[in-house]
Amino acid sequence: MSFSQGLSGLNAASQALDVVGNNIANSQTVGFKTGSIAFADVFAGSQVGMGVQVSAVNQSFTDGVLGAGTGSLDMGIQGNGFFRLQNEAGRVFYSRNGQFQKDANGYVINNQGMFLTGYQATGTPPTIQPGAAVGPIQIPDGQMPARASDSxxxxxxxxxxxxxxxxxxxxxxxxxxxxxxxxxxxxxxxxxxxxxxxxxxxxxxxxxxxxxxxxxxxxxxxxxxxxxxxxxxxxxxxxxxxxxxxxxxxxxxxxxxxxxxxxxxxxxxxxxxxxxxxxTGYAPGLMNGYTVGDNGQVIASYSNGQQQLLGQVVLSNFTNPGGLSSQGNNCWSETPESGQPVTGTSGSGNLGTLYGNKLEASNVDLSKEMVNMIVYQRNYQSNSQTIKTQSELLQTLVNLG
Incomplete structure (x- = not known):
């Protein structure tokens, strides 16, 4: 029986080292959330256990440090919430990685080409209309039309x-x-x-x-x-x-x-x-650039000295973020365990705050991970020793025969 116990220990320790290795590898990944492994013992109708198994790999959604961004569309979140992303097929994903840029059609996308969603400003002058639908945010390159003075x-x-x-x-x-x-x-x-x-x-x-x-x-x-x-x-x-x-x-x-x-x-x-x-009123103007405000509003500036609202980024939160399914590329998807998303603007309800021109660093604690690596390595060695000891006992029995 000790062979199976030791083997289960080796597998568990190996998976634990995999988690630590993944954390360390992503210590510089923007918006990465550190993982931790949970173990459970195994029993089979006796007082002597059958070994250990990995019951779950949990992720910690605590905030990473907020640092300066490098692009005009970089964003960071502090507190609850995720960026709401949508791929070309319309499937929705969630992320804490705020590295965004504009594609050839003016849509705000992440590094994987998924669209950042929010409210698009419409009307003259553009505003966020009540009841506006959440969808991909687009930054038009066109000229701002003139407005006649009316007061x-x-x-x-x-x-x-x-x-x-x-x-x-x-x-x-x-x-x-x-x-x-x-x-x-x-x-x-x-x-x-x-x-x-x-x-x-x-x-x-x-x-x-x-x-x-x-x-x-x-x-x-x-x-x-x-x-x-x-x-x-x-x-x-x-x-x-x-x-x-x-x-x-x-x-x-x-x-x-x-x-x-x-x-x-x-x-x-x-x-x-x-x-x-x-x-009031102004001449027509060409776009000089755009910025993201701390409320998630995308504001364009024009050569006529005017600014114009283009859209507003939304955030989504879950009753149980730990129930989200990791999809890679710093993205998660909704599951029955996570519950349905609550979507709104920065700072509303229990949603955190979105900051423009900022990026949230990984929340990996390298010192802690190095200690964990030592602990799991010792655990691996100890389980190896139980297998070696059991092998020696069997060899003794064979010699007695």
Whole structure:
């Protein structure tokens, strides 16, 4: 019987060394999770055991150290969750390896060519629509189309000590028809043509002003105006304080047609000053690059200074990650023992946090593995000794015969 016991010990120790060897071999594999072997004794209806067997090889899903990535699409996870991957046949896999790049069609893939999945941004401007389906994320290379300006803001201070304008006929070329130097504002039409809008202020009476706007790029038929009333504390009482912007069509684009919000204007006994004006809209732009935010959002930047949401990576977690089936290539697949996946965005529910431009290192502890290797080697030698001893006993019996 000792032969079978010793042999089972040799097999078990050999498999244990295989696990240790695999851990050490993958100590530099991104997202690798260390394995550990579990043993169970064998009985066959007697008080003397039949040996040992390997009952399971378990994996530890503790976090690896998060380090700097080398690519713009590198990602790392801390906490619960896996990247959700999909092959060309539609089969779903799960991984902690965050090394991704873009393929020839713009899809985000891993080193094995499997698609990274998440929510694709749609609409203008692109957003993640409620109830969006999870699928492969694609990064388009196309030009960002222009957006026409449809609103803007302008605020600052008008000097209360300014003289009242006596020339009540406004003329941009006649400085006696307004009180302040023009404020220039940039706006864009439907084709992305840039327009310069000048805003003028004329004091018409104490605490009363008139604001004028004129499209200097496509002047059209004149100017727009609105009256502004201030109280004795210099606070604007006009509500709503809107100055319309209107011009002519320019180089095929639609004419500008939007309002500037002047709500923040004040009138104080200080110099004329305007804060930086803002308007919506922008010219068309070419993609300069893309990054992954810490919430899993893929953001593209363009030559027109704008950024645009392209998609958002999702994570999946399981009730029992240890029940996942290892498929190689740093991937696992769902099993009845793992339970069904819970999928969501970074930081939601019990999902961990996804970090852009980071990579999760292997969680292998090399010092521990070296100690385990020594222990299993001694175990192997000890089992070999039981077989040798049993052989010597049999030889003694043969000699007695």
């Amino acid at each position: 803007g803001t302008l605020n600052g201070n008008l000097p209360s000590g300014s003289d009242v304008v006596t020339n009540t006929t406004f003329d941009p070329t006649d400085s006696t028809s307004y009180s302040t130097a023009p404020t220039m504002i940039n706006a864009y039409d439907s084709l992305g043509n840039k327009h310069t809008i000048n805003v003028y202020f004329a004091k018409t009476a104490d605490n009363q002003w008139t604001a004028y706007s004129k499209d200097m790029t496509a002047p059209g038929d004149g100017f727009q105006q609105t009256a502004l009333q201030f109280d004795t504390s210099g606070q604007l009482t006009t509500n709503p304080a809107k100055l319309h912007v209107q011009g002519a069509a320019y180089h095929g684009g639609e004419a500008l047609n939007f309002d500037l919000d002047l709500t923040g204007m004040t009138q104080q006994a200080s110099e004329f000053s305007m804060n930086s004006p803002t308007t």
